[in-house]
Amino acid sequence: MCRRWLFLVLIVPLHASAADIVVSAAASLSNSFSEIGKRYEAKHPGDNIVANFAASDVLLKQIEQGAPVDVFASADEQTMDRAAQSNNIEKSTRKDFASNALVLIVGVNAKSPAKLDDLADSDYAHIAIGNPDSVPAGRYAKEALTAAKLWDKIQPQIVPAQNVRQALDYVARGEAQAGFVYATDAETQKEKVRVAMTVPTSTPVRYPIAVTTTSQHADAAKAFVAFVNSADGQAVLKKYGFSAP
Numbered sequence: 001m002c003r004r005w006l007f008l009v010l011i012v013p014l015h016a017s018a019a020d021i022v023v024s025a026a027a028s029l030s031n032s033f034s035e036i037g038k039r040y041e042a043k044h045p046g047d048n049i050v051a052n053f054a055a056s057d058v059l060l061k062q063i064e065q066g067a068p069v070d071v072f073a074s075a076d077e078q079t080m081d082r083a084a085q086s087n088n089i090e091k092s093t094r095k096d097f098a099s100n101a102l103v104l105i106v107g108v109n110a111k112s113p114a115k116l117d118d119l120a121d122s123d124y125a126h127i128a129i130g131n132p133d134s135v136p137a138g139r140y141a142k143e144a145l146t147a148a149k150l151w152d153k154i155q156p157q158i159v160p161a162q163n164v165r166q167a168l169d170y171v172a173r174g175e176a177q178a179g180f181v182y183a184t185d186a187e188t189q190k191e192k193v194r195v196a197m198t199v200p201t202s203t204p205v206r207y208p209i210a211v212t213t214t215s216q217h218a219d220a221a222k223a224f225v226a227f228v229n230s231a232d233g234q235a236v237l238k239k240y241g242f243s244a245p
Contacts, residue, residue, distance in 0.1 A: 019217035021224055022068055024052045024059040026075035026136070026207065027163035028100065028182050032240040033073070039236065040227045047220055055163040057134035063088050063212060070221040073097075073209040073228075075164070075182075076136035080208040089210035090218075096245035097228050098237050100205040101183040102140045105171050105193045110178075112196040116148045119157070119178060128159045128170035128179030137164040140201045141180035147202070168193065184241040206245055 025033045030053045037049035052059065052069070056079040063069050064086060072089060074080045077096075083089045104119075106112055113119055119127060130138030138161070145151040161167035164181050171179040172192040179193075182205065186195050209228055211221040227233050234244070 019046075019220040020048045020050050021070045021217055021220050022050045022052060023071040023073065023224065024054070024062065024067075024069045025071075025073040026056045026059070027053050027165045028075055028137070028185055029053065029073060029207070030165065031188060032184075032237050032242065035240075036228060036233050036236050039232060040224055043227070044220070044223065047223075049224065055130065055135045057136075058163075060088070063214075066214075068214070068216065069212050070215040070217050071209065071224055072212055073207060074136070075100075075205070075207055076139065076203075077206055077208060078139070079136060080210065083210070087213060089212055090215075091210070093222060093225055094208055094210040095225070095229060096206045096208050097233070098207040098242040099245050100207070100242060102137065102144065102180060102199045102201050102205060103183045103186055103195045104178060104197050104199055105168070105181055105186050106178050106196050107171060107174055108190075108192055108194050112194075113178065116145070116150060116197075116199070119145075119150060120153050124154075124177045125157055126159045126170070126176040126178075127154060127157045128161050128167040128176035130164050130167050130180070131160045131162065135161065135163055136205075137167070137180060137182060140203065140205060141199070143203065144180075144199045144201055187241045207242075 056074040132138040132142040167179045168181045168185045170176040172189045215221045
């Protein structure tokens with residue numbers, strides 16, 4: 001009697017928990033989160049951080065429209081509140097992980113306004129501000145300018161930007177004489193722009209992070225959020241000028 005044996009070979013990946021973790025983060029986090037992603041990958045072999053940077057409101061809209069996102073990091077509480085209200089984040093994973101400051105910048109060799117009121121002068125024909133309808137930095141700027149009774153007055157001078165980094169670029173390239181960005185953004189182009197003043201905001205500039213409810217890699221997403229809040233993650237954020245939340 002001839003017997004035939006059938007051998008089944010089961011191939012198991014070396015890293016069964018490996019995952020592509022899509023992290024949608026505010027544009028102002030581009031530099032810091034790029035480094036944090038690399039450090040996370042070094043500690044979690046096989047996991048791959050796929051970063052998506054844009055204005056916070058734009059990122060939330062992408063999530064609402066079904067984009068495959070695992071982690072959401074916003075530049076303001078307001079956008080994250082909306083994400084929570086629409087049930088797009090796991091509320092238990094939400095945590096503030098950094099804070100920032102709004103600043104007014106000018107070209108490195110340009111005249112600095114002594115006070116916000118000076119922005120109404122003809123020296124500042126173009127003022128770059130993130131669109132307040134979609135950019136948290138723009139909302140903070142509008143809030144400060146409204147409090148100073150300047151918002152309506154300087155409307156003809158405003159150059160709307162799609163995100164805070166675009167506002168920075170407008171000033172760095174000399175296309176705007178002044179602009180509102182975060183202190184950390186100004187640091188990335190300090191050879192081309194300088195901070196004229198720190199602009200007080202009645203709403204603190206805090207950054208929350210959370211795992212999305214639609215994440216296909218919830219455990220890895222939670223691990224990434226934990227890493228951002230760890231000593232290693234916080235050290236990177238501090239390196240790029242962010243403060244503790």
